[in-house]
Amino acid sequence: MAVMNIIQAVNDALRLEMRRDPSVLVMGEDVGKFGGVFRATVGLYDEFGPDRSIDTPLSEGGIIGTAIGMATYGLRPVAEIQFADYIFPAFDQIVNELAKLRYRSGGQYTAPMVIRAPCGGGIRGGHYHSQSPEAYFIHTAGLKVVMPSSPADAKGLLISSIRDPDPVVFFEPKRVYRGRPVEGRITPWDQDVPEGEHTVPLGEAALLREGRHVTLATYGAMVHESVEAARLVAKEGLEVEVIDLRTLWPVDVEALVGSVKKTGRFVVVHEAPRTCGFAAELVTLVSEKAFLHLEAPPARVTGWDTPFPCTLENDYMPMTPRIVDALRRTARF
Amino acid sequence: MAVMNIIQAVNDALRLEMRRDPSVLVMGEDVGKFGGVFRATVGLYDEFGPDRSIDTPLSEGGIIGTAIGMATYGLRPVAEIQFADYIFPAFDQIVNELAKLRYRSGGQYTAPMVIRAPCGGGIRGGHYHSQSPEAYFIHTAGLKVVMPSSPADAKGLLISSIRDPDPVVFFEPKRVYRGRPVEGRITPWDQDVPEGEHTVPLGEAALLREGRHVTLATYGAMVHESVEAARLVAKEGLEVEVIDLRTLWPVDVEALVGSVKKTGRFVVVHEAPRTCGFAAELVTLVSEKAFLHLEAPPARVTGWDTPFPCTLENDYMPMTPRIVDALRRTARF
Amino acid sequence: MTPLASRETPQGPLRILRDDDQAPEVPIEPGELARMYRTMLLARNLDDRLIRLQRQGRISFHIGSLGEEAAIVGSAAAMLPADWIWPCYREFAAALYRGMPLEAYLDNMFGNADDPSRGRQMPDHWTGRAWNVGSVSSPVGTQIAQAPGMAWAAKRRGDDVAVLVYFGEGATSEGDFHVGLNFAGVFKAPCIFFCRNNGWAISVPASRQTASKSIAVKATAYGVAGVQVDGNDVLAVHRAVREARERCRRGEGATLIEALTYRLGPHSTSDDPRGYRKEEEVEPWRAADPLPRFRRYLEQRGLWSDADEERVTAEIESEIRAAIEVAERKGPPPLESLFDDVYARRPWHLEEQYREALRLREEG
Amino acid sequence: MTPLASRETPQGPLRILRDDDQAPEVPIEPGELARMYRTMLLARNLDDRLIRLQRQGRISFHIGSLGEEAAIVGSAAAMLPADWIWPCYREFAAALYRGMPLEAYLDNMFGNADDPSRGRQMPDHWTGRAWNVGSVSSPVGTQIAQAPGMAWAAKRRGDDVAVLVYFGEGATSEGDFHVGLNFAGVFKAPCIFFCRNNGWAISVPASRQTASKSIAVKATAYGVAGVQVDGNDVLAVHRAVREARERCRRGEGATLIEALTYRLGPHSTSDDPRGYRKEEEVEPWRAADPLPRFRRYLEQRGLWSDADEERVTAEIESEIRAAIEVAERKGPPPLESLFDDVYARRPWHLEEQYREALRLREEG
């Protein structure tokens, strides 16, 4: 076991996989010599050289297009998009090409690869350093979408993603990249992480807290706000079951539906804008599969339907007080 | 009144708006001299010349980027994306630029414009000539999203979209572009369309059929499948209220919720893939706003979560039999 | 060739087949020359037949190579068997030349149960992995951004494999053209960018795509070699590609080749070019038809005769007829195929959706 | 200038300020020359002050122009008042030169209630419509694809307005660079593409962006004029842009200008360049600092003196101090501003969300 933050855990996963499998490589803007603007690929250039830790020209479309080509030929690229906000110049390559290659070729060609992208707000980054674009990719058939919330999961999920036969979009919640132990809070960051081989299977949610009154599903940085909210309302006797989805798609539907069947109430928390966000999918799934168990309307606690702001970002993101409010209202309904 | 199909109605709307306002222009691949691969801009080059009916190089990013520049300077471009499947190279310009320009500049700059894109399946076009990408744009704050189902609405909504102060993504269901009167069906295409000035306000749904047992919300080509399904189940005594949303976002929430409060049952039909599709948003909205009225789980009748296929496209799209099935099951629940 | 003149660079495009039908030093085996010509004939015949099938409603679509056969076959023939060829949508002749059976091609045209892509894509959107041939995608230009990755991967693996990627001059306007060429330049990828400049992108003339003097000159912007070649001269195309292939082998990186040719037919069966171009423009290009031009060369070398032409044409026709008959009779792919290959394994939601689709089919 | 040599094109970049600090025929009014220099000084001082503010945690971020002041001010000064200037993120000096008040700039730096963009964007992401200055966007290169549209719109309206659009050499790798230049070429848009080639894109050297000989040479690929200029020579930059502006007026279309300069500071306050570049590389560029170079020229013409320098520096410092004091004391924008300007009018769902946010603020 070693104490790591998420960045270190990501770095550890990359290093281990690159040692294990010579076809694995990292690529992107500033990822090579410099080790990435968030330092996720630091040291890999020294250990594996410029052919496996690749500084690319400044083009996300080029990064993903080239990575698709590499993967098609048999390499296993882990491509970094410097901020999730900058994934859109590569959107066509991801949605029309990467996601459809296996299907359109009847399995003749595949491009298993991982796209890593730091996402989310909380660093005063405004419109273009704060977005949470997961819904776009969840809506796209052929992609898997993952977002860890803790160092151990970051490591285990990233290793699983690299080994997965399908393309994975791997979002990293940058607000909790470096951990931030907060007085009195459960902080699953700066955490003990297994050294060496450690995998967390894709498609399995984590039950972070058991409870019988409300089910709360969330992921990424909002896990920590949610756990804190659950802790606060527990003092009022409200027992919240907190589920960290970890793999967003394909989601662990059994964990979700099983819990809601038990609690009868459902709250989803995410930073991304509300309309057509992933919360809508989760609410609908639960309503389809546990309708008769629902005792209150499922609630969405999400970013507002505006571009991500700067000064007022704490009014934008669904922080603990808003989650507490939603839990109380849902429980009281 | 004149009998028109959707293509003719779109053409009529463009011509009238170009006559009314010299800042309106059309642009895109093949839209100028040739009049568009679907003939939507035919005749505009002759009447308005190459500066207002513009053949562009083959680049969707360039089309939208340039259009944003034009709109910022005060022109009113109506940009055609030849197929909605090809909108993704312009995704960054739409999502990061067009949608956010007003917000990020505090209203100093705006880029009111319309992006027209034929969408949807039913023409044996496979992966890349059949997609329905509306959810990506509905999820993006700052955009309005419109999809007509009939010639009269196509004309009225397009004129409103061109005059709207916000950017509008205007999807045209190409399967019903040219009308196809089908024996015994209500076919709101090849329809009488008001000549001259005719607007349909954005944000107002159309009630196509009243009913008291189930509310069915849909849009685009699936309106016609849905109306037929409603007609069929009416023979069994099942009275379905059919709502054509027309403006997808901001949606006419009152019409929707009002109807569900009356019927207690809700079915959404769209061609786009199910997961994180617009149906999830509509189901969630209704569950948030009419929870206690719901007597059955809202049902989604949608495309499957696969790329759009070719040979089996009629198994992919939610055609009348599937809608009938969902209506019966929802009514029986 | 008159029609080329207007689009020539100062040096003029590379030509080998002279007006007197001779050609100096052609380093291609006679057998291969004949095979090249035969493939061009096959493509020509297929185009003709498939357009008729589409008019009869027996297939839904075809996008042909009429007039561009020399550019397509000449380039494919210059590559080595281990090389990768990544197509645009007009290069079925390249795949057939590489060995993809006519049957496999027609299975895709009919989208039947035996289509290796299981009827999921439109006609003319085939995949030929077994012959190191790529997967056709409709979005214009996407393959250009991918090819450098394949080429670089081959280089890193130490394989002597180069990648030939096809596209039209319209595709050069897409961002993907830029990023593909730029990455190839920076990474010295063994990649050959082959632009069929056929004069038109549907209704838009090449002059509207770019204000640059030529497509080949764009190579300068990426520090890669740029070559302009007479695309209706199959030997010149072969030479240009073979030279680019040599540069790849020598580690000198990528080449952008512009083959000047002309789309003699419509863009596809969905198109009628009379709406946007004049017959006067087409006429000189008809006279420059690459098939008779190549045939005259073969004839003067004694490698081809009227008898060969007749015999091979008859062979081709009967092959095509037989293959169509078989392909057309095959049923559609099974419902299950709709839900496979989205992922390596079918996840729970697709399993549910498959069961729902099955129930609906059985009940309806 | 030693440091330029390695990146010169055969002809070498345009230079006007000679090593003896003289310059022939400078057609700029003395008053304007002084104003240019003053703005460069202001930018230099602001950079210094803002970096300190960021270290003190009083602002969250700054991205500076240290070493690039000549490229930025020289280009902005060459444009006419009705022209549009569309910035990247380093050109606050261009906006200030055009008349945007220091207060407005600092309101953005603090994201306060008076920020014209209402604290919605990061520091250094301002908008200056009143001065025909654009809106800063972080995504690299997006403005390049938009500028030709503005320029073409102006031309169609019959306005004598040209558009100057800024970007770094890193941005030339994006697809948007390609499509912007290509559309400008095809539409003969009166547009000036101004690339600050400052040697680095964060940690990536210019040599890694492209294998082409220069950025300027890429103009060939689009049929537009290409010019390379010594970006630390404010007079050469002014001349290159003014000549491009003349081409616009004469209807000759766009120009791509590559200004060779150097980012003397970090990429931004989030960056530490010691992690990727050696001090030896920076040193010669420090010696080529555009401010003393311009000052020596002004001095030898008798347009500037030590006394001027002292007086103006003091003026600038107190202006900055005063503006910071005011800006810092202003409160944040009102909650309502979060929900405005998403659309022209607030739709039902944002009205609902605003009310929800308000309730939460009031209750919490």
Ligand SMILES: Cc1ncc(C[n+]2csc(CCOP(=O)(O)OP(=O)(O)O)c2C)c(N)n1
């Ligand atoms: C991204 C994208 N935009 C538009 C289209 C529609 N389209 C199909 S082919 C074509 C013209 C292509 O021209 P060119 O690249 O010259 O190739 P050619 O057809 O002449 O071989 C267009 C616009 C498309 N398939 N993909």
Ligand SMILES: Cc1ncc(C[n+]2csc(CCOP(=O)(O)OP(=O)(O)O)c2C)c(N)n1
């Ligand atoms: C699309 C996009 N990708 C990545 C980034 C992150 N990023 C910000 S600035 C920068 C480097 C830009 O270099 P250059 O264009 O040379 O401009 P400079 O900073 O040197 O002025 C990068 C990679 C971004 N802002 N946008």
Ligand SMILES: [Mg+2]
């Ligand atoms: Mg072409």
Ligand SMILES: [Mg+2]
């Ligand atoms: Mg730079």
